[in-house]
Amino acid sequence: MTTLTEADALDGLRDALGLLKDREQVAERLLVSSAKHSFDPDRELDWDAPFEEGKWFWPPELVSLYGTPMWKRMSEEQRILLSQHEAAALASLGIWFELILMQLLVRHIYDKAATSAHVRYALTEIEDECRHSKMFARVISRGGTPWYPVNRVHQNLGRLFKTISTTPGSFTATLLGEEVLDWMQRLTFPDERVQPLIRGVTRIHVVEEARHVRYAREELRRQMVTAPKWSQEFTRVTSGEFARVFSVAFINPDVYTNVGLDRREAMAQVKVSGHRREVMQSGARRLTDFLDDIGVLRGVGRRLWRSSGLLA
Numbered sequence: 001m002t003t004l005t006e007a008d009a010l011d012g013l014r015d016a017l018g019l020l021k022d023r024e025q026v027a028e029r030l031l032v033s034s035a036k037h038s039f040d041p042d043r044e045l046d047w048d049a050p051f052e053e054g055k056w057f058w059p060p061e062l063v064s065l066y067g068t069p070m071w072k073r074m075s076e077e078q079r080i081l082l083s084q085h086e087a088a089a090l091a092s093l094g095i096w097f098e099l100i101l102m103q104l105l106v107r108h109i110y111d112k113a114a115t116s117a118h119v120r121y122a123l124t125e126i127e128d129e130c131r132h133s134k135m136f137a138r139v140i141s142r143g144g145t146p147w148y149p150v151n152r153v154h155q156n157l158g159r160l161f162k163t164i165s166t167t168p169g170s171f172t173a174t175l176l177g178e179e180v181l182d183w184m185q186r187l188t189f190p191d192e193r194v195q196p197l198i199r200g201v202t203r204i205h206v207v208e209e210a211r212h213v214r215y216a217r218e219e220l221r222r223q224m225v226t227a228p229k230w231s232q233e234f235t236r237v238t239s240g241e242f243a244r245v246f247s248v249a250f251i252n253p254d255v256y257t258n259v260g261l262d263r264r265e266a267m268a269q270v271k272v273s274g275h276r277r278e279v280m281q282s283g284a285r286r287l288t289d290f291l292d293d294i295g296v297l298r299g300v301g302r303r304l305w306r307s308s309g310l311l312a
Helices: 023-036 069-073 076-109 117-143 152-164 167-188 196-226 229-249 254-258 263-271 274-293 299-308
Strands: none
Touching: 023 117, 023 196, 069 263, 076 117, 076 152, 076 167, 076 254, 117 196, 152 229, 167 196, 167 229, 167 274, 196 229, 229 299, 254 263
């Protein structure tokens, strides 16, 4: 009797992007890359160096109020302070998201062979995410800003999502959390206007997250071909709803209060800012193009993505 390997079972299966790649081969390549290009932030970064006068903590064009009437009235010092608090809020959001991701990865590999490269890479990614969460927490503390947790509703929605998410839903949410921030960080780490510590943090995150994105994309492609129809449709709806939550949670309104701005006015101006809408859609475009290609952005799910503001 002949036993089919996974590669044999998937032989010839394809999506709009072409033939599905062998899961083990993808994981093996990612494990090699991890061995060559992984970082210890505690040793790689100079945590004791003072912040440089007049430098930003986030590129000004990526600060939520950029280009609004309120922004034009703010002093340069207040704008830089807002960039510091928004960077801290994004780091806080990143910790929340990575805690969810780590639990989803553990669920994904729970009943898979621990000796497989696919599982070994998932465990490697969990190691990366642990270091990233500690790095984000340390950069918040180093800046002296508050920690900015998501609100209670989103905290509980995250708890619910971790419980009910299917595998394709988990990887869609993973890509949403990783790719928008990754786009922003790719603009941040080479920007000499930005504080060296922030540039160092974003550089490490970009290098290591590139592997995570590849792993999630290949697995999601596989899932959207092989998962039952009900699971595919559930993924479309839940991913759209998660996009709505993510877009709201992306900026914590407490940052405005903490830098001396009128919170309601700030939120109202961000809501109607064409620049801010373009920033968010640009950050999500590579992801939404991919999700469209593999059949996630359909029906109700597509309408939810549009209502999130991340899809034009």
